[in-house]
Amino acid sequence: MILRQFLHSDPVGISYLFGCGGKAAGAVVDPVGDIQPYLQAADNAGMRIHFVIDTHVHADHLSAGRALADAAGAAYVLSSTAGVSFPFKAVADGEVLPLGNVTATVLHTPGHTPEHICILVTDRTRTDELWFVLTGHTLMVGDLGRTELAVSAEDGAKQLFRSVSRLKGLPDYVEVMPGAYAGSVCGRRLSGKPWSTIGFEKRHNQAFAIEDEAEFVRFMVAEIPPAPPEAAKIRAANSGVTAAAA
Numbered sequence: 006m007i008l009r010q011f012l013h014s015d016p017v018g019i020s021y022l023f024g025c026g027g028k029a030a031g032a033v034v035d036p037v038g039d040i041q042p043y044l045q046a047a048d049n050a051g052m053r054i055h056f057v058i059d060t061h062v063h064a065d066h067l068s069a070g071r072a073l074a075d076a077a078g079a080a081y082v083l084s085s086t087a088g089v090s091f092p093f094k095a096v097a098d099g100e101v102l103p104l105g106n107v108t109a110t111v112l113h114t115p116g117h118t119p120e121h122i123c124i125l126v127t128d129r130t131r132t133d134e135l136w137f138v139l140t141g142h143t144l145m146v147g148d149l150g151r152t153e154l155a156v157s158a159e160d161g162a163k164q165l166f167r168s169v170s171r172l173k174g175l176p177d178y179v180e181v182m183p184g185a186y187a188g189s190v191c192g193r194r195l196s197g198k199p200w201s202t203i204g205f206e207k208r209h210n211q212a213f214a215i216e217d218e219a220e221f222v223r224f225m226v227a228e229i230p231p232a233p234p235e236a237a238k239i240r241a242a243n244s245g246v247t248a249a250a251a
Contacts, residue, residue, distance in 0.1 A: 006107060006128040006136075007050045010182070012199060013037045016066045016233075017188035019199055021139060022046050023126060024055075028105025032056040033079075034124065034139050035184050036069040040076055047077070056102050056109075058082040060141025061121040062089065064154045064240040065190055065233040084113060084120040090245035096122070106130045114172070116165025117142045117150030117191070123172070137180035138203075144172055145183040146201040148192040149212040152225055154236055162225035166218050173213070177204025190233045 011020040022043060024031030031052035033043050047054050054077035059070045062083070071091070074081035082102070085095035096102070098113035102124075110125040124139040142150035149169065152161025180202055187197040194211070206213045215221040233239070 006130070007031060007052060008137075009046050009050070010199065011037075011042065011046075012186070014188070016190075018066065018185050019183060021182060022050070022052075022054075023104075023107070023109075023139075024052055025105030025107040025128075025130075026050060026052065027130070029053055030055050030103075030105040030107070032058055032102065032104060032109060033073060033077075034058045035060055035063075035141065036073050037066055038069060040069050040073040043073055044076060053077070054079045055104060056080050056082050056094070058102075058109075058122075058124065059243075060123065060139070060143075060184055061118045062087055062155075062240055062243045064118075064236040064243075067239060068243045084111075084122045086113075086115075087120040088244065098122075112138070112171065114140075114143045114165075114168035116152055116161055116168045118155040118161075119164065121150075121168075125175075135175065135179050137182050138172070138175065139182045139184075140172070141184040142191045143168055144181055144206065144210075144213060145185050145189075145192050146181065146196040146198055146206070147187075147210055148194040149210075149225070150185075150191050151193075151229060153229060154232065154240065158226045158229060159222055162222040163218070165225065166221045169213060169221075172203065173207065175203045177202065177207065179203045181206060190230060193228060193230055 009022040021034040057074040080094040102109040112123040
């Protein structure tokens with residue numbers, strides 16, 4: 006297994022390169038900014054990038070996903086529910102992206118946005134058990150993702166409650182690899198530590214711990230932070246609706 010984490014400060018976010026070193030098959034998740042660091046990291050690891058995955062249509066930054074996929078000769082992956090205006094590899098809940106001895110299974114987790122997906126990762130050279138989950142802006146260390154960027158805050162929170170229930174069903178030892186950390190506008194109580202486990206978040210993440218849906222919705226729609234600057238315009242650009250320079 007190869008796993009590389011890229012921490013970004015402007016905007017605050019996290020990208021990943023992961024995959025099978027033995028079969029030289031990798032994927033990049035939620036790339037931001039200059040694509041060269043991802044290409045160089047893959048080259049340094051002796052890997053070819055097969056998939057570039059955006060966990061959702063972002064509203065806080067312009068995605069580098071399509072540019073990276075073009076440069077790497079990779080498939081650009083989004084949820085089949087993304088509703089964008091350009092060609093992409095559409096994936097559905099439960100679909101598996103093969104990466105040699107590593108498998109990446111799609112988990113549809115609407116809430117932060119309706120099309121959001123998480124990626125469940127297993128390394129079969131070690132075990133058939135799930136190792137970690139790339140959670141994008143659904144579950145982060147210390148909080149869950151805001152819910153009003155694509156639908157109403159209340160509707161998004163209702164969707165997120167069901168998605169969170171699916172993540173809670175994962176084993177406690179599963180590592181959480183989020184798409185943001187402290188300083189991001191996509192959560193309220195985010196930790197500066199850029200990874201965690203399902204079990205730790207169950208115990209110490211207030212939003213993740215709520216079991217009652219009505220209480221959960223009330224919690225998620227309270228104290229919503231200011232939206233990212235030009236969020237609607239950025240999300241539209243990432244959907245192919247407007248020029249990327251907008």
